[in-house]
Amino acid sequence: MLLTVKTKLHPTKDQHLKLLRTMERFNEACNYVSEFAWRNKVFDKVTIQKNLYYDIRSQFGLSAQMTVRLVGKVSESYLADRSCYHEFKPHGAIIYDQRILTIKTLDACSILTLEGREKISMSFGRSQPLDLKRVRGQADLVLIKNQFYLLIVVDVPEEPQIQPKEIIGVDLGIVNIATTSTGEIFSGKKCTESREKYTRIKGIFQSVGTWNAKKHLKKISKKERRFKNDTNHCISKQIVAEAKDTQSGIALEDLTGIRDRVPGYKALTSAIGKWAFYEIAMYIRYKAHMVGIPVYLVDPQYTSQQCSHCGYTSKENRKTQSDFFCIDCGHAENADINAAKNIASRADVNQPIALRPEPKRSGRWKGKPTTLVVGS
Ligand SMILES: [Zn+2]
CATH class of the missing domain: 3.30.420 (Nucleotidyltransferase; domain 5)
Incomplete structure (x- = not known):
């Protein structure tokens, strides 16, 4: 069973700014992709990527993996609803995967920003079923009330279902x-x-x-x-x-x-x-x-x-x-x-x-x- 565990990040002031800049740039690029997608009515990520990959990388200075992720984010949002143009807010979520986010211990993660990787400390709430071996590489970085959180996907083992008496x-x-x-x-x-x-x-x-x-x-x-x-x-x-x-x-x-x-x-x-x-x-x-x-x-x-x-x-x-x-x-x-x-x-x-x-x-x-x- 996949659960999403919410983790609070504790960046330094400098790291906070780096994350913020990365997030804003990521969503700026999302809007660039969204305009292209909407104008040309092209919504599948492979085609978008073919057309825009190098543009995005050179214009926004984003890493290869982040580029792939943001194209995916825009494409998915249009697959869910194609009735109107989608605008992405400056502080919308960044989608991370194991190539740009590493979680090796329970108290810190290594996360990619525009200015390279940062090791940022983090903490979990109570009663959370977190087992590091179960952490998938995928997570959303979100900003809630000026506080960064990671929504980490965890694969929690299920016992085989019983035949109830x-x-x-x-x-x-x-x-x-x-x-x-x-x-x-x-x-x-x-x-x-x-x-x-x-x-x-x-x-x-x-x-x-x-x-x-x-x-x-x-x-x-x-x-x-x-x-x-x-x-x-x-x-x-x-x-x-x-x-x-x-x-x-x-x-x-x-x-x-x-x-x-x-x-x-x-x-x-x-x-x-x-x-x-x-x-x-x-x-x-x-x-x-x-x-x-x-x-x-x-x-x-x-x-x-x-x-x-x-x-x-x-x-x-x-x-x-x-x-x-x-x-x-x-x-x-x-x-x-x-x-x-x-x-x-x-x-x-x-x-x-x-x-x-x-x-x-x-x-x-x-x-x-x-x-x-x-x-x-
Ligand atoms: Zn009765």
Whole structure:
């Protein structure tokens, strides 16, 4: 499984300038190529390269490999969308490969700039599955808020997928962040408390509005983000561990396009914090992948209104947020556990119609950030 690991670079002032100049030149050249491509309606990289290779090298002073990479970047962007001219921002990503970027230790890399190679120190965020032997040569150099990062592609070994004996359904929510069909409830109480606390503090700083207050605000937002991230990591880890111990597969609701389907979803996401659902689902999926636990995505409709005992579906079944009571068969249960059971049964191997296994990922690097970015 290919993961993209985000690494912070710590260049000296001089190195920072060198990287910046290289990045600007790289994107300047991208625009030069883009103009040619758009004007002549030529989008495949071989033809572009044939026509422009020497021009680019002499006009922009870029290395052979960087030239190849930038032609690839422009070509790929047009292959994705040919409806208009593409302009590249001065601080767009530079795509590096093993010929122009070397990572031999965890704390530094050797990276090509306009003025030759530079050895630049770097650091990884927490909980990152980085094994140097697994680092592919490919990486994107990006500039975020005047800070350079490398998005490094890492090939993480996956264990062969097990043949699950059971399915654990996982219901994601706000009051309870995650609930499993086996009765495990991960409460969102702490998250809600912390969110309220941070919102309060942020409100105070926002109303002050001074430079210093803004700095504090930034710090607090970062802290809050880290707390959410840690919580999601922790919960997903426990769910995957349970699945592994019991040789079970995991079923999640397929949340693609949920915004269009579920009324009130917008209000929901702003309450829980954007992407929180996606983040925890993503963590579960990648942690499961690494240990060979299959993950199934199921139709999320009416999972909270359906009775997990008899199948009767009605709004009336769910009187309150926490209680489920089937008006048909009288089955009573915690509402989230009931929903998680529905999710599990929808993924049950005996009901293949409801089963939608995750799309298989290609093991080959295709020049784009792959599955997900972990760490900060
Ligand atoms: Zn029932």
